[in-house]
Amino acid sequence: MLIYSIIFPIISLIAILVFFYRYRSGKNSFSSFLIWTIAWIFVIIFSIYPDSSLVFARAFGITRGLDFIIIVALVFMFYLGARLYYKIDNLQDDVNKLVKEVALNNEISLDDEEE
Structure with missing residues (x-):
């Protein structure tokens, strides 16, 4: 088993727990929590079963799994941007x-002070 197959799922689980804690404390919305959880679950799946990316890639007409992962990551980054x-x-x-x-409030109060 490769080292990334161990490290990435651990990091992903920690990230999911952090987002869950932030959602429970009211700092994140449920939709934000859901999007990030799905993203981290895909990281877990692709790190434990690297060949599973081929299934997703072929479903979208892409020949290699790594190309699919890179395209999805770029789309996700553009969405976040x-x-x-x-x-x-x-x-x-708002500012x-x-x-x-x-x-306007300071102008009104300055006029009142001059009188």
Whole structure:
């Protein structure tokens, strides 16, 4: 048995437990917990049974299992990048609204102090 067949499942189980703890404490949503759990389960499956990636690859018309894993990893990273971009954009809008509101409140209070 190869060393990655032992190390990757252990790391994956630890990651699933961490995400479960974060979900239970309210830091992650259930959908986030579910997506990450599925991703880590696939890591466990592919590390214990490396030939199983061929089954998934052939289902999508890809000839090699490693190519399938790399493509899925890239798609997953692009998805996470898009989600991060969306969240940062929303945070930037919220900060702009907050700054405008604080500026308007300070302008009103400055006018009151001058009188």
